[in-house]
Amino acid sequence: MNEGVDEAGWDVEPGDEIEPVVQAVGHLLKVCREGAGMRPAEFGELMGYGEDMVRKMERGQRIPRPEFLDRADTVLKAQGHLRAFMEDMRKARYPKKVRELAEMEERAIEVLLYRNHNIHGLLQTPEYAKALFETHQPALTADVVERETAARMSRKAIFERDPAPTLGFVQEQVTLERPIGGRMVLRRQLEHLLEVAQLRNVTFQVMPTEREDHAGMQGLIDVMKFGDGTAIGRSDGAFNGRPVSSHRDLQILELRYGMIRAQALTPKESLAFVEQVLGRL
Template sequence: MTAEADTGRLKTEADEPGWEVDPDDEWGVAVIATVGRQLKLRREAVGMRAADFGKAVGYGEDMVYKIEGGKRIPQPQYLDNADRVLRAGGLLSAMKVDVEKVRYPKKVRALGEMEAKAVEIGLYECNIIAGLLQTPEHARAAIEAAQPPYSQDDVERMVAARVARQSIFERDPAPALGFVLEEAPLRRPLGGTMVWRRQLERLLEVGQMRNVTLQVMPTHREVHSGLDGRIELLKFADGTAVGRSDGAFSGRPVSDLRQLRILELRYGTIRAQALPPGESLVFIEHLLGET
């Protein structure tokens, strides 16, 4: 039995927010329904009641029914414990790969898949620190600031998804990553002083990576080419590319060469107008010293 079961404390929904199935994610709904059905069939095949199975894996009976009914996404530990208790020989544990993908919102998965394939990414952010650069604490503070507020489940899912995308920094070979950030969001103590300091420290860490170019757009620039909003450019090994801008083409992703050329011109101009990488890191160091 797990430590939870040994102490009589069985996990409930309140213990694991952020693991609800997105009803608009058809693929995700299908995956979780299949996983739940397999768990139920395995449990019934060995003649275990849901309550007894729940105690064995450290979860309440209601959670067992919701997971088996495809209403809740099982955590990796749940699948490992179920595999052991039901003697599934690794078959249930193997489902963790697909379940992990389903945990994240559909749009974020699509973005993460593109970023995982890109060999070059260029990003200009005007109102926030880019999600790929956010610490978990900063991401949580930013998401919780939304109005109307997200549910706690949604907050947990979105924070986890944003942090998961940052595995791009661990890729080998590493992609070329370029970021241009506005000065104003860097000065905003989102989440409090300690969260703010850690975020600035994270920017300095990333900015010193060999495959990363990090630049700051000073507020005192009278005008620059990013006033229409964020710009994102992703280039792939086969020579294709995808771009998106808040202020062009209705914010839709584009791959047409003529449209991409416009976005590349704007992004290139923004980079030229921003502080050089070395000066940008010095600027961030000064901000950190002011906190």
């Protein structure tokens, strides 16, 4: 029996607002199984899982993968009732904080981002993201690494939106040179970055390490602006790292971000720098 958490799904986070939906899907799974005249152990054997895992999903304590529901729909002859929840479970399997961030990114019309420790998540390849999560201390479990990596990759849907939002990235030079995951992972990461940086709605700049005047010494900056005129932003070194939305606080972050962009290499110079780094790998 395959009891691997990688294949079955993930536990529901206590108190998560998605919990009622997962419970409803679990109840439907149980109804379909019983309607097919199968015991939990028998169904689990057909699906490749143990009885305990099946019961956990039916109780709504485990988020089934979309692929699991797809196969279960066929096995139980559910006529598409289980498949109807595949997209809901795809979203549910990501951590709450990631779902909330993705929801804001879906609404944003302009996003301003500055990173100084690693390449921004929206620019990361799966291999780079996985390697980055594997550097966490205390070490994350393989299940958590997979879940976080998948969640981060799901946010790349922002590049497929129409109309496309305006995206501005500024990266510290060191983030493009540190070989997270090894030289080949970094090479593929930089090649991907060059592709994204040439999109018409994307502006990418590099902050040189040698820059003496540096407005970004207080840490990362995120600013998202929405179509209704509202915005939200945060920075490690401002407002105790808390998200802010008042006009006055956002002005401070935008002023700092504007200075960072002015001090960074131009977009053309930045692409040339990335190509130079690639040439040394």
